[in-house]
Amino acid sequence: MSSSALPRIGIAPGIRATSKATSEPAFVRRLLIGIALLFLALFLFLPLGVVFYTALGDGVRIYLQTFRDPDTVSAIRLTLLAAGIAVPLNMVFGVAAAWAIGKFEFVGKSLLITLIDLPFSVSPVVSGLIYVLLFGLQGSLGPWLIAHNIRVIFAVPGIVLATIFVTFPFVARELLPMVQAQGNDEEEAALTLGASGWQTFFRVTLPNVKWALIYGVILCNARAMGEFGAVSVVSGHIRGLTDTMPLHIEVLYNDYRFTAAFAVASLLALLALMTLVVKSAVEWKSQQPAKRAASDGEMSA
Amino acid sequence: MSISVRGVTKDFGRFQALKRVDLEIPAGQLVALLGPSGSGKTTLLRIIAGLEFADSGTVEFDGKDITDQTARERHVGFVFQHYALFRHMTVFENIAFGLRVRPRSVRPSKQKIREKVNELLRLIQLQNQAGRYPSQLSGGQRQRVALARALAVEPSVLLLDEPFGALDAKVRQELRHWLRRLHDEVHITSVFVTHDQEEALELADLVAVMNEGRIEQVGSPDEVYNRPGSSFVYNFLGNVNLFHGRIENGKAYINDTPTGNLVLVRPHSLAISRQPNGSGNHFRATTKHINAAGPLVKIEAVTDWGAPVHVELSHECFSALQLVKDETVFIIPRDVAVFQAKDPDHI
Numbered sequence: 001m002s003s004s005a006l007p008r009i010g011i012a013p014g015i016r017a018t019s020k021a022t023s024e025p026a027f028v029r030r031l032l033i034g035i036a037l038l039f040l041a042l043f044l045f046l047p048l049g050v051v052f053y054t055a056l057g058d059g060v061r062i063y064l065q066t067f068r069d070p071d072t073v074s075a076i077r078l079t080l081l082a083a084g085i086a087v088p089l090n091m092v093f094g095v096a097a098a099w100a101i102g103k104f105e106f107v108g109k110s111l112l113i114t115l116i117d118l119p120f121s122v123s124p125v126v127s128g129l130i131y132v133l134l135f136g137l138q139g140s141l142g143p144w145l146i147a148h149n150i151r152v153i154f155a156v157p158g159i160v161l162a163t164i165f166v167t168f169p170f171v172a173r174e175l176l177p178m179v180q181a182q183g184n185d186e187e188e189a190a191l192t193l194g195a196s197g198w199q200t201f202f203r204v205t206l207p208n209v210k211w212a213l214i215y216g217v218i219l220c221n222a223r224a225m226g227e228f229g230a231v232s233v234v235s236g237h238i239r240g241l242t243d244t245m246p247l248h249i250e251v252l253y254n255d256y257r258f259t260a261a262f263a264v265a266s267l268l269a270l271l272a273l274m275t276l277v278v279k280s281a282v283e284w285k286s287q288q289p290a291k292r293a294a295s296d297g298e299m300s301a
Numbered sequence: 302m303s304i305s306v307r308g309v310t311k312d313f314g315r316f317q318a319l320k321r322v323d324l325e326i327p328a329g330q331l332v333a334l335l336g337p338s339g340s341g342k343t344t345l346l347r348i349i350a351g352l353e354f355a356d357s358g359t360v361e362f363d364g365k366d367i368t369d370q371t372a373r374e375r376h377v378g379f380v381f382q383h384y385a386l387f388r389h390m391t392v393f394e395n396i397a398f399g400l401r402v403r404p405r406s407v408r409p410s411k412q413k414i415r416e417k418v419n420e421l422l423r424l425i426q427l428q429n430q431a432g433r434y435p436s437q438l439s440g441g442q443r444q445r446v447a448l449a450r451a452l453a454v455e456p457s458v459l460l461l462d463e464p465f466g467a468l469d470a471k472v473r474q475e476l477r478h479w480l481r482r483l484h485d486e487v488h489i490t491s492v493f494v495t496h497d498q499e500e501a502l503e504l505a506d507l508v509a510v511m512n513e514g515r516i517e518q519v520g521s522p523d524e525v526y527n528r529p530g531s532s533f534v535y536n537f538l539g540n541v542n543l544f545h546g547r548i549e550n551g552k553a554y555i556n557d558t559p560t561g562n563l564v565l566v567r568p569h570s571l572a573i574s575r576q577p578n579g580s581g582n583h584f585r586a587t588t589k590h591i592n593a594a595g596p597l598v599k600i601e602a603v604t605d606w607g608a609p610v611h612v613e614l615s616h617e618c619f620s621a622l623q624l625v626k627d628e629t630v631f632i633i634p635r636d637v638a639v640f641q642a643k644d645p646d647h648i
Contacts, residue, residue, distance in 0.1 A: 185385035188352055191372045192379040193399035193454055203402070207389045 051269050055262035066263040074240045075248035075264070078159065082231075082244060083224035086163040090220050094171025095213065099205065101172075102179030103187070113176075119168045127165050128233025131158055154236030159244060162230040167220045174216030178209045211286030215279065222275045226268060302363045302457040302490050303328040304349060309358030311344055318344040320514040321358070326492060326507070328363075331484045333501035334494045336511030337537070342494045343462055345511070349492065350460050351375045362457065378451030378489075380461040384443045386435035392446050393431040396421055399454035421449040424483075441472040448480075452487070461493035465500065477504055498538050502526060510534045532640040535565050542566045542610050548639060555584065563640045568613040569597065570636040573622060583631040586610055588624060600624065602632065 023029075056063050066072055097116060101109060119127060133139050135152035145152060152158045186208065190200040206213070228246040235242040243251060245268055252261035304326040311319040318341045326332050334342040347353035349360060351372035359368045367375055386395050396418045400409055409417065422428045425445035435443055444464060451459060464480070465473040481504055484491055495501050501508050502522040509519045510533070518530035529535035536543070544564040546555035555564050577583055586602040593599075598619040600612040610632060614622075624630070 185381055185383060186387055188372070189379070189381060189385040189387070189450075190398070190402070192350060192352070192377060193402065193450065194373055194376070195398070195402040196373070199402045203398070204387055210389075 048269055051262055051265050054258060055266040057262075058259050062259055063263050063266075066260045069260070071240045071243065072248060072260070072264060075243045075245050076267070078156065078243065079225050079245040081156070082160050082163040083221055085160050086167050086224045087217060087221050089164055090167050091171050091213070091217055093168070094173075094175055094216060094220075095206075095209075097172040098175035098179045098209075099201075102176060102182075103184055116169050116172050119166050124166055124227065124229030125233055128162050128230035131161055131165070131230075131234050135161075153234055154238065154242060156242065158234035159231050159242060162234045163224050163227055166227050166230050167224045170220035170223065171213065171216035174212045174219070175209050178212045179205075182208055211282055215282050215286075218275055218279050218282065222272065225271055304458060304490065304492070305359075305361040305364070306345070306349065307359045307361070309345070309348060309355040309360065311341075311348065311353065311356050317514050319348070319355070322514070322516055324509055324516055324519065326490060328490050329488045330506040331481070331491045331504065332493070332507045332509065333505035334492060334509050334511060335496070335498060335501040335537070337496060339513075340511040341514040342496075342511045346460050346462055346492060346494050349458070350377050350379050352379070376454070376457050378454065378456035378459040380444070380447045380451050380459070380464055382463040382466055384435070384447040386443055386447055386450070388435050391432050391434055392422070392427060392438070393418055395435070395446055396450045396453050398450065417453060421453055424452075425449045439472075440468050441476055444468065444476060445479075448483075452489075456489070459489050459491040461491065463494055463496070465495075465497075473500075480504065502538070510537060512537070529638060532563050532565060532638075535638050535640070540568050540611060542568060542571070544608065546639070565638045565640065566634050566636070568599070568611040570634060571610070571612045572618075572633040572635060573600070573612060573614060573624065574631045574633055575622070577631050578633060583633045585629060586632050588626055588628050588630060591624060591626060593619065602630070604632075 024032075067076075097112065100106070101113060132153055134141055135145060135158065136142050137146070137153075139153075142153075150157075152161070186204050187200050190204045195203065226246060227244075228250075231244055232247055232250075235244070235247055237243060237247060237251065239248075239251065245264055249261050249264045249268070252258075252264065304324075306322055306324040306326075309319055309322045310317075322341070322345060324345070334345060336342045344353060348355050351367075351370060351374070355368065359366055361367065362375070372379075387398065390398065397414050400414045400417065403409075418431075419428070422431055425448065427442060427445060427449075430438065430442065435446065438446065448461075448464075465476055468476065477500060493504070502525075505522060507519065508522055508525050510517045510525055512533050518525055518534045520528075520530075525534055526538050529538065535541060542565065544555040544566070546562050546564040548554075548562055574583070584604055586604045588600055588602045590601040591598065593616070597613040598616060600614065602610045602612060604610055612632065
């Protein structure tokens with residue numbers, strides 16, 4: 001068999017030979033693609049369709065009316081506020097952590113890497129509970145906070161803190177492999193050319209990780225707006241005050257206000273769709289220079 | 302600008318990269334730091350640049366102690382082995398970088414920067430590539446851009462780390478000549494690191510040969526090649542035949558006992574004869590392999606006591622002798638170097 005295969009490789013171009021060698025009969029391919037599509041339709045598109053169908057079931061007027069309800073408006077506001085604080089903070093933290101881990105050697109580096117991953121590995125409910133135990137009435141800092149009239153748990157600060165915690169790893173995780181792969185050469189070059197630390201960071205380091213950073217921020221934002229578990233534990237579900245969008249949806253649903261629940265849910269679903277679009281755009285865009293360079297490199301070589 | 306390195310030591314953990322290194326580099330010279338990998342040459346270059354800091358010792362530029370200055374303050378041009386071009390910037394932006402990051406008070410106008418960059422682009426013959434990205438250039442072009450970028454800030458010293466290491470032989474040769482011409486035009490004190498003895502001997506005014514964190518010898522290419530200060534230098538700078546021997550009455554006697562002295566002879570310093578010459582300055586060997594391709598005929602032989610000998614003859618000598626394989630001949634050394642065999646591991 002091998003003796004008959006050898007001369008054929010010599011005749012046929014390598015790529016065609018391998019693609020033929022690894023491809024399957026047409027019916028197998030159709031079957032596999034069919035199963036994948038069916039699965040997607042059943043578990044992804046159908047629920048999404050139901051959300052929009054139910055939301056718009058009573059007409060556009062009723063749908064829009066939902067967003068005039070003060071509690072809903074408050075929930076949207078709170079979600080935007082929490083994400084608006086958590087995302088920039090985690091962006092700064094993520095960049096700093098990735099930079100420190102990627103460019104420097106220090107004691108406790110592996111511990112830091114593990115800690116960054118902690119929010120991913122801990123259940124969001126536990127994350128929320130940590131804050132309740134820390135800042136709650138029975139918590140270690142609780143009495144002091146009460147004495148100074150600072151409310152964290154069952155208030156906006158707790159929600160913001162919980163959101164920050166669960167969205168902690170996204171930016172750092174996206175950036176780290178990039179930063180590590182790039183090494184220190186360009187930074188050293190900038191240094192010898194007379195650039196200051198900030199100039200080096202903003203003109204050399206940051207532009208090099210731009211797409212990874214945008215990608216990380218998008219994911220971070222999606223999670224910040226969609227977080228339920230951790231926020232649910234610290235929120236206390238005070239309508240119009242400490243309900244975020246995901247929590248508000250649950251409240252509306254439990255009140256049998258299905259249209260309103262699905263209308264708010266459709267907003268979150270829209271956000272998810274937008275995130276996916278932006279993410280694809282970023283991925284496409286970030287691959288363009290590499291592709292262009294690769295094809296040009298071949299031409300010049 | 303002259304550079305003085307005094308008693309510089311550098312450890313990386315338990316590895317001693319530099320052991321009390323002293324080096325004087327006169328102003329305006331093109332100097333090669335030559336040595337095998339791990340000899341500390343790149344570390345020394347990075348210490349001169351301020352990218353690495355010595356554990357002890359001082360670095361002076363023009364007699365001024367700059368040991369504690371950062372790379373930014375030292376005003377050196379550094380060309381990295383893998384170029385380290387800013388990949389998200391065009392060729393033009395790469396070269397302009399050093400001028401654009403200057404504080405506003407000393408930053409040239411946009412017009413001035415453009416003129417300067419265009420001048421450098423002409424110098425490196427890449428005027429038409431100004432808008433390209435580094436990934437779209439060939440290795441030789443990238444290296445020239447890296448050089449132009451370093452020169453744009455008009456550095457006091459130009460430091461190059463294995464500048465031609467990643468290029469193929471032909472491009473390397475071209476760039477070598479180009480760098481030499483450039484240096485003759487600009488006259489900036491330049492130091493380059495290389496492990497290629499041919500490159501160092503051909504390009505440099507002064508060669509510092511390094512080995513195991515020490516400088517073995519500093520001198521002109523002629524000096525280090527023809528009057529090597531140690532067996533390591535002799536061995537590193539060209540092909541060599543190594544014999545053990547002893548010195549008596551100003552004569553070197555070679556034998557097979559690994560004691561006493563090392564006698565080193567370059568293959569082209571050996572002559573071959575069919576008759577013993579009168580003075581007794583010869584030894585017997587049997588030819589084993591003859592390779593006549595190339596400018597010299599290379600002959601491998603084995604001495605009576607079993608040591609291999611490499612001889613290089615001109616084609617004229619070779620055809621006059623009509624040598625064949627497995628023939629017993631007399632080998633006459635014309636020029637030998639004798640060193641104390643205190644550290645045979647170096648060989």
